[in-house]
Amino acid sequence: MSFDVSPRDIPAVDVLLKNSAIEPLVDGRERGQIVSWIRDAAGKVRNRIMTVPAEFDSVAAVEQAVVSEVLARADSDATTSLQHVINATGVLLHTNLGRAPLAERALSKMREAAAYTNLELNLESGKRSQRGERVMQLLCRLTGADAAVVVNNCAAATVLVLQAIAGGKEVIVSRGQLVEIGGGFRLPDVFASAGVFLREVGTTNRTYIRDYESALNELTGAVIRVHRSNFYQGGFTTEPSIKELVECPTLKDVAVIDDLGSGLVTNLQSMGIAEPLVQGSVESNADICMFSGDKLFGGPQCGIIVGKKAWLQKIRSHPLMRALRCDKLTLAALEATAEIHLEQRAFEELPLFQMLRRTELEVRSACESLLSEIACNEKDVEIVSSVSRIGGGSLPHVELPSFALSFGGSALQEVASKLRQGKPAVLARQANDRLLVDLRTVMDHELGSLASCLSRAFA
Numbered sequence: 001m002s003f004d005v006s007p008r009d010i011p012a013v014d015v016l017l018k019n020s021a022i023e024p025l026v027d028g029r030e031r032g033q034i035v036s037w038i039r040d041a042a043g044k045v046r047n048r049i050m051t052v053p054a055e056f057d058s059v060a061a062v063e064q065a066v067v068s069e070v071l072a073r074a075d076s077d078a079t080t081s082l083q084h085v086i087n088a089t090g091v092l093l094h095t096n097l098g099r100a101p102l103a104e105r106a107l108s109k110m111r112e113a114a115a116y117t118n119l120e121l122n123l124e125s126g127k128r129s130q131r132g133e134r135v136m137q138l139l140c141r142l143t144g145a146d147a148a149v150v151v152n153n154c155a156a157a158t159v160l161v162l163q164a165i166a167g168g169k170e171v172i173v174s175r176g177q178l179v180e181i182g183g184g185f186r187l188p189d190v191f192a193s194a195g196v197f198l199r200e201v202g203t204t205n206r207t208y209i210r211d212y213e214s215a216l217n218e219l220t221g222a223v224i225r226v227h228r229s230n231f232y233q234g235g236f237t238t239e240p241s242i243k244e245l246v247e248c249p250t251l252k253d254v255a256v257i258d259d260l261g262s263g264l265v266t267n268l269q270s271m272g273i274a275e276p277l278v279q280g281s282v283e284s285n286a287d288i289c290m291f292s293g294d295k296l297f298g299g300p301q302c303g304i305i306v307g308k309k310a311w312l313q314k315i316r317s318h319p320l321m322r323a324l325r326c327d328k329l330t331l332a333a334l335e336a337t338a339e340i341h342l343e344q345r346a347f348e349e350l351p352l353f354q355m356l357r358r359t360e361l362e363v364r365s366a367c368e369s370l371l372s373e374i375a376c377n378e379k380d381v382e383i384v385s386s387v388s389r390i391g392g393g394s395l396p397h398v399e400l401p402s403f404a405l406s407f408g409g410s411a412l413q414e415v416a417s418k419l420r421q422g423k424p425a426v427l428a429r430q431a432n433d434r435l436l437v438d439l440r441t442v443m444d445h446e447l448g449s450l451a452s453c454l455s456r457a458f459a
């Protein structure tokens with residue numbers, strides 16, 4: 001017996017809102033949102049009725065189809081909501097996961113500043129103060145610079161600095177440093193959008209101080225050195241150091257800008273990682289140095305500009321500053337992170353540094369305890385050595401020896417998808433038909449929930 005289905009069999013919105021599967025969704029959500037999901041779902045089901053009516057054998061089936069569509073929308077809404085993700089990729093500064101995880105001290109400072117806070121008020125005098133005054137002082141103490149300014153990210157810092165210092169003029173840069181820093185942000189385009197003219201000098205692999213000197217003319221506004229933070233060059237290469245640029249007599253009247261990108265302030269030499277320190281650039285007398293707050297600084301997303309007072313004053317008073325300045329929560333997290341570096345407690349308190357410092361043995365024993373805790377049917381699982389990376393466009397040549405649980409099996413895509421959509425969400429690494437759960441980037445307190453997530457995904 002065939003059922004004659006028609007779009008009129010789709011229940012009204014009011015009826016669907018009372019459906020026992022949909023009604024609970026209203027709890028904690030705006031009703032208008034659910035209504036719009038219902039309308040979209042009804043539209044989809046109407047199309048199905050028009051094209052493949054045989055799909056439906058009863059009025060109940062029509063209603064059920066609409067309900068399923070609405071529930072799928074609710075699920076996908078939940079997965080797009082910002083939430084905790086366990087990072088089992090082994091990539092420390094995972095750009096898709098928000099780069100550096102924040103320290104507890106940064107979180108409590110953010111909580112404190114979330115209410116009313118003395119963002120631009122000197123509590124002693126009762127007068128207006130510089131925004132985030134103490135943060136700027138801490139950044140100066142930390143880097144040795146005279147003055148500091150903080151904006152949204154290092155990309156914003158680049159645009160602001162170029163425009164404020166050299167707007168309408170030429171900026172000299174080595175060909176070997178014309179980088180793309182990710183997200184399609186390419187230096188030549190940045191120059192154009194900042195209203196400065198790019199004056200490329202040297203060649204891809206070799207640039208000499210005399211190349212800068214001969215490019216100098218009355219239109220020169222600045223010289224910029226861009227740290228190759230996301231790639232490396234080897235072999236037959238030369239480029240002047242920031243110190244050589246600063247000390248070159250011919251260039252003495254133009255600003256020397258150092259775009260450091262990764263922003264290391266706590267030495268990693270003990271771990272065999274050589275990366276220029278911000279303090280080194282400041283000490284070399286660079287006029288302006290800029291770097292990201294959420295790369296090797298281990299703090300919130302922001303762009304930190306430090307340098308000589310007169311230049312920084314020019315930057316601070318540029319109209320773009322108002323558009324690029326960051327909010328009180330960022331400044332609060334940054335203040336706490338800077339304090340931690342100043343107290344030389346990065347390895348104790350900053351999650352990024354804790355993960356960097358973990359020994360292979362520690363990661364391996366975390367793997368062993370995780371393995372003993374997961375209850376899964378998948379027999380094809382073993383502990384393997386793995387290589388963690390810094391990521392986030394920093395230290396591309398650094399490989400951190402690590403360990404991972406390696407899962408085999410036939411439905412790994414499905415398992416990976418279940419893990420991503422679980423609570424908490426888990427992002428693992430897929431390589432050569434194996435699913436790798438690298439524990440260098442998993443904090444100890446996350447191991448319990450990771451075990452349950454894995455058990456569920458493989459159940």
Ligand SMILES: *Cc1c(COP(=O)(O)O)cnc(C)c1O
Pocket residue numbers: 153154155156158181226227228229230259260261262291292293302303393
């Ligand atoms: C990462 C990077 C930037 C951009 O920093 P964001 O904080 O991501 O905007 C700029 N310059 C260099 C050299 C970088 O490495």
